[in-house]
Amino acid sequence: MTDAWGTVTAVDDQHASIHMDEIGCGRCGEPGGCGGKHLGKLLCGTPRTVRVRNPDHCGVGARVRVAVAEGSLGRSALYAYALPLLALFAGALSGSACGGELAAIGGAVVGLLVGWLGLRRAQRQILRDPRWQPSIRP
Structure with a gap:
């Protein structure tokens, strides 16, 4: 799994809107990292907000890790x-x-x-x- 940190900004039904702290997976400095964070900063000046399922019912302001399946x-x-x-x-x-x-x-x-x-x-x-x-x- 590839993951990145964000903050829950809104909650509705079974989903949460999360303001991502960084662009990319955060592994840019590690060996084997793709460096996509640097390209993301160049092309997207502001961090992104993503909408994901919220099965644990995290509240607004909660710090969470958003994971994406390896290979996706x-x-x-x-x-x-x-x-x-x-x-x-x-x-x-x-x-x-x-x-x-x-x-x-x-x-x-x-x-x-x-x-x-x-x-x-x-x-x-x-x-x-x-x-x-x-x-x-x-």
Whole structure:
């Protein structure tokens, strides 16, 4: 599990809004850390607020650890970048094999659309799977 600290800012029903103290997992300085915290500071000046399930009914102001399943960030990045790109290339190659340059461009557009639809489907599946959702750790 990868986790980061935050403070509960709001509670509703079974969920809590958590203001994250840091961007990234907090392992940037450790060996094997990705350094994403530095990129996050560059692109996102303010800390993020996330909404997670709150099974322990933590109250507003509570300091909590938000955990994300190991591998979920890499899997998400793979889906977000590789799937549409591979579909675009496959469409362009298919179009090129069927015709000329215009067919390759059309195939690339169709491939990109198919990749986007595949990404939307993968996103829906991941959102339904509780193993890949962030959670509050005791």
